[in-house]
Every structure is written in C-alpha cells, then in structure tokens.
Amino acid sequence: MNAMSDLHEMARQAREAFFDLSVAPPEKRNEVLARLSGLLQERREDIFEANRKDVSLAEKEGLAAPLLSRLKFREEKLSQVCLGLTALSALPDPIGRTTLSTEITEGLSLYRVVCPIGVIGVIFESRPDALIQIASLAIKSGNAVLLKGGREALNTNRVLGDCVRGALSASGLPEDGAQLLESREEVASMLKEDTLIDLIIPRGSNAFVRYIMDNSRIPVLGHADGLCHVYVDEFADPDMAVRLAVDSKTQNVSVCNAAETLLIHEKAAAAMLPPIVEALKAKGVEIRGDAEACRLTGCAPATDEDWKTEYLDYVISVKVVPSLDAAVRHINHFGSHHTDLIITENEANASEFLSRVDSAGVYWNVSTRFADGFVYGFGAEVGIATGKIHARGPMGLEGLTTYKYKLIGSGQTMAEMKSGQRTYTHRPLHSACPL
C-alpha cells in the first residue's frame, strides 16, 4: 500500500474512533489520562532508551544545542508530563455545555450544545512532550487525532504513541483515536482527506503553515509568525519600561511571544530610550534603530526589512513614533496579530491601544512572554492561533470544540408557521439541553 491509501484508511479509522470518543462520558475520557500517566511511568525505561537513540542520532547529525535540549526526554520531562495529565484531568469537561436555549414556538426548543470537532491533524516540532500534551487535549475534548512529530524524535514518539493507544484501549475506547504519522508523504496525503479530517493544526515556520494552507481544503488553524511589539507610551513609568522591554525581549529570545520591535513615543524617547537600550545591550541585544533612535542612542540603523523581521534572536528594532496613533498603525501594518504591549500609566491611552490593536493578545503593563496556554490557565495548548477564525491566541481545550444545534419539537411543520397557525415566540429558556 502507498502512503495515500494507508493514510486514507488511517483517517477512516480515526473517524470511526471519533464517533465513539465523542459520546464517551467525561469520566471515561479522564480515565484515559490517568491510565496514560500510569503507562508512561511503567514504560519509563523504554521511553528513555528510545530517546537516547534519538538524541545520539541527532548529535551525530549535528543538531543545534537548543534543539537537542528540547529533544531530550528524561526523568524531569516525564514528571512534568505526568503532572500535566493530572492537571488536565482536573479541568472541567469542555463538552456538553448548553450555550444557547430558545423557545422557537410553543413546544419547540432550540439548544446549542458544545461538542468535539472530529478528526484533527496536528503537525508539531521535535519535542516529544508535545505529543502527550496534544493527544491528551484531544482525548479530554472527545476528538480523534492524527499526530506527526519531528523526524528527530521518531523513536521516542513511537513509544509515547504506543502508551497513548494503550491507555485508550485499556479504558475500552478505540486505540485508533490517536495515530502516528511518520513521513512527509503521509502528511501530504492527510491534506487531501477533507471529507474525513476536520481541522489541521500545523506548528512550525510561516512558510510551512502557508504550504499547508495552499495544499488543503481542510480548515487550518495556523500558528505562523510571532512579531510582537513593545510600545513605550509618553506616560510610561520609566523603570517599568526598562523591566518589561528587557523581559519581553530577552527572557527567552527563541519563542514566538518574545518582542521583536520596540516603539517609543517621541516625548518619552530622550529620557527613556537610552536606559532601555543600555539595559538591552547589557543582556547582549543588538539594537537597530530609525534615524531618531540612532541619534539618541548611537545604535546601528534599521532597514525597512527590520520592521517585518521575527529575529528569534538577540536583536531588536527600535522606532520613535510621534503618537499613540502612529504606534497602533505601525503594529497593525507590520505586526503578526500575535501579542502586543503598551507600557503607560494613562488608562485612556491603554484603553485605546487595547481596542485598536488588531492582535490576539493586547497587553497593558505586562511582558509579552505571558502569551501561553499554561499561563492563561488552559492547562496546556495545542498551539497559538494567529488567525481570527474559530480560535485566537493560545488554544487549549475550548479551541478543540465546536457546537451543534439540537432542536426538540412535537411535530411542528414549516407549513404551520407560514400559514400563521403557529407563531414564533423566540423566548430565552435559560436551561440546559435535556438530552
């Protein structure tokens, strides 16, 4: 069999598994998480051995140190993952809630009820703990999942995938609710299965997310660029401006919620920009500024390309702007709609910034580094959505749900409504769906 027919069969089985998972009670779905935690502990030596194999292959291939450290899955990662499973299990059931209830006409009630989406394809990077996080979020929310991890983590992922499938079947649920893809050909085939797969979540580079969008009819919730801005307003507290600029830029430079551009109001620039730049330089950050920033701090000049660049490195671009309006316009034009920050003591300016900046996260006086599913209290995240459709920002359990309308009648026909025998009442019911 080739990748196409294999994948079609996998997707078909995932869809069958979804039909069972979607009606499994919450206790059952939580049982899977508990069993998974147990299985991971039981099979710890297998996991560590497979991971040593992956790491040693990656070292031979010369994988960069930060990537190697993300690939490693040892004692500490295992405990974190198991703690995460316990925390996820304790979260309220994300499905079954009634979010709208209306009497349409006498004896006819409409309920909108939260339900799982279906079969979700997730393509993620070389971090084996991501496999457990994503699979457990999918199972907790009643979805089936096709998982494609990084090539470097193949051996580790195989053992982890076995544990997930084992936990499903030990709980009396179909193990095909979680399946592993191992090749690029399978990913390409997955993109064609738009009648069996409901959503694709690619985690990766901008170019990769665009490739997925260009090659599939399946809806894509993409996590593309994170080009985050720090705007230091005219009314910023100078000490806070230094602290938040440094934390947003340098607390971890290689992540999507790190700041890439600093904007500063011209009335604040002379007093506040030099100490900010000094503090950033002390952390090893290279500064690239517009003419005014260069004049004030002696930094290197930025080019037009700098305003659109996600460095993911110890570099920041700096621009002096004439107004809050100019800052908002710069962000809406050059930003990636991820997370943007205003530092100000002026509430009206903060309010204007938070309303007008068209991003998933709009922050007042707090580091951009807080854009994260765990930080937001979602337990974990399947990704950070930079689009605006369905889910925005860190996507936890809620992002993996949709709804259906349940309409419960007693024989009403449209002919009766059109003839006026019955009339629309449209009365809010404020009640949960009885079935």
Add this chain to the structure above:
Amino acid sequence: MNAMSDLHEMARQAREAFFDLSVAPPEKRNEVLARLSGLLQERREDIFEANRKDVSLAEKEGLAAPLLSRLKFREEKLSQVCLGLTALSALPDPIGRTTLSTEITEGLSLYRVVCPIGVIGVIFESRPDALIQIASLAIKSGNAVLLKGGREALNTNRVLGDCVRGALSASGLPEDGAQLLESREEVASMLKEDTLIDLIIPRGSNAFVRYIMDNSRIPVLGHADGLCHVYVDEFADPDMAVRLAVDSKTQNVSVCNAAETLLIHEKAAAAMLPPIVEALKAKGVEIRGDAEACRLTGCAPATDEDWKTEYLDYVISVKVVPSLDAAVRHINHFGSHHTDLIITENEANASEFLSRVDSAGVYWNVSTRFADGFVYGFGAEVGIATGKIHARGPMGLEGLTTYKYKLIGSGQTMAEMKSGQRTYTHRPLHSACPL
C-alpha cells in the same frame, strides 16, 4: 488599473474602514441601520427602476421563473428589508462582551473580549435583499464587507450599495466599510488578499465553494450541500411521520434544508412507509427506494448515486434500515452535516440520534425546514455553515465575531514567574473587562 490592483486598493480601504467601524459605539452602528432604512425608502423609485431593468434583461436571457421571482425587488421586499433593519437594530450588541476573566497572578488580570473579525468577503446569489441583510449584519457587528452579488442583479445592487455607503458616511463612518465587487476577475483577485481579508463566505453550489477553498489561503466558511435526512424510528408516531416527511420534503423543495433521503426502521416500514409514500406522491414527489422500500410501496429502485444526491426537486430516496445505529451510520457517511431529523416517541433513541449524528442541526420531531437564521432568532443570516470550524449552522451576528485577550498588569515579568518570586493564582474573576 487592472482588477488585481483595483481590488488590492479596495481591500486596503476596507481594512482602514474596519479599524474605525470596530471601535464605533453600538449606538453609532445602529444609527447606520436606521439611516439605511430611511435611504432605501427615499430612493425607492431608483431601486425599483434599476430592478425593472435587471428583471427585463433577465427575462430576455430566459432566466427560470423561480430565479426571476427571487430577483424581483418591489414594494413588498422593500418593506421586509426595512422591517429586518429595525429588528436587527433592536438585537443586543454582539461585540464587547467579556467571555472569560481570570486573575493570572496578583495584580494581573486576563480578559477575553468579543470583537469583530475584520474584513469579510461575501459572494452571494441573485437576490438583491441578500445584499442589505449581509451588509447590515456586518455593520451591526463592526466588520467591513466586500460584497459580490449575482450578475443578474447588478443594477439593483448598485443602487442598494449606494444606500449602504450613504448610510455609513451620513453616520460619520467610512463608506468604504461596504464595497461592491462587480466581476469574476475581482473575486479571483479578492481570494489572493490574505493579509487584508480575514474571512470569505461563499454562498452557492458545492463546486463553487470548493473552487474558493482551492484558490485561497483566506479561511472560508462555506455553505455547501444540504443533504438532509428524515429518519422514521421504530417508535415514531405514524401521523407525525407523515406530516414531518411531507413538510421536510415538499414545503419548499429548492432550499438547502429540504429533505432528500428518508430512512425508516424495518419494524416500522410495513405499517408506516406506505402512507408516507402515498402522501409524498400526492404532493407530486417521485420515490426512489432500496429493495425493501420497492417491495413495500412499488416505487422505482434507487441507485448508489441517489444516497449522495441533493435533488432540490420533487424527488426523494427511501431506505429501510435494520436499526437506529444503521440510520446514524448512513447519515454520517452520506450526509452533508447540515440538518437531520429523527421522528420517534422514544426519548432514549432521540438522545442517541442527537448525540451521534455529526451534523450542525440534529432535530427531534420537527421539520428540517426550521434550519434558518431567522427561525433560530438570529434576526437574519449571512449563510448556513456546513463545516465545523468557527461557526456551524445558520450564521448570524455571533458568527461574524471573534475575540481578543486583554491582559492588564502592573509590571509583571516572566523572569519573576520563573524564579518563583510570583506564583500563578488562576482565580476566576467573574467580571467584565474594565477597558
């Protein structure tokens, strides 16, 4: 200028207009609707004249009678449209609501606030009243909209579009919040503007929706097939089964929520199928059945193609199934996830059907014809989504919104969280965002 550069400029202006519309207070957005109603009344003669021109051209081209009747825009349609504007204006503001509030750590509050999506492209059929419905839903929800109507309604749409733009500017809002596209080339260009346009809503055939999905990176909320099923359960009330089958199939055969396939439990078939078929035949419906249905009613045999066909005509396919499970499986396999009905007096069977059928609308004892935004109390609809992402079923104002996370702090850094100087509290706040 060519269509591509024209359209790019239009989309850019729509995006600028969105930034103003998105922060306009609800009174202002409702003012536009009131002024629009006034302008439509003022310019009634222009509208009727333009429409007479469209209708007479369409008659010359031999447009079918039902399409001609949908194209006509006279006194009655005008009053309906103006009543619709008043009703929409009275609906609660769909934006600004806080849907989640959490204290992340001391002095740091997270709010999820509903906001408009941005620039929305809608491609709709030759029904001029649809232009006003879609534009008014977009304006009420703070979005900008690019509208492409049917070619046959071009003259009418131009006058109606003028009225919408006039109402926007008379209310002090940018008229480019609503713009008309007039050619297929402009539609093709629109699909390329994925950095300026946030959502495309195509209303049309399955093939057309697929064309859009295949040619754009912009998220598509498509309204494709409506292949709706009526399942007559073993425990159906026989009279209700006849009434609901007839209403679902024949109350209006040419719409997406009309039934196309009837499934009946084998234990009910002998007694209930003959009277159902007789009643359908009396309404002029052609019956195509499986072997058992043919045996019981003498109808013509169905082919495999029939189970996947949306007739939109006086034809229905009929199948006798051995169980509720078989009915659910048939629907999930052949259906289009639009609206499916069970007729039964047995609550457990209804509950199972409503849980397991993977459709936007799952109905118990009520005609499939109720799947409609007006019927659901949404005022009107921009379309009926058959996908599962973002919105499902009739899409009213809520489907035109997204959310942003507003994070309000007092100087918190990630370094403090990581070092343990501060700890996560994740305490629900149950309060609205103060800005």
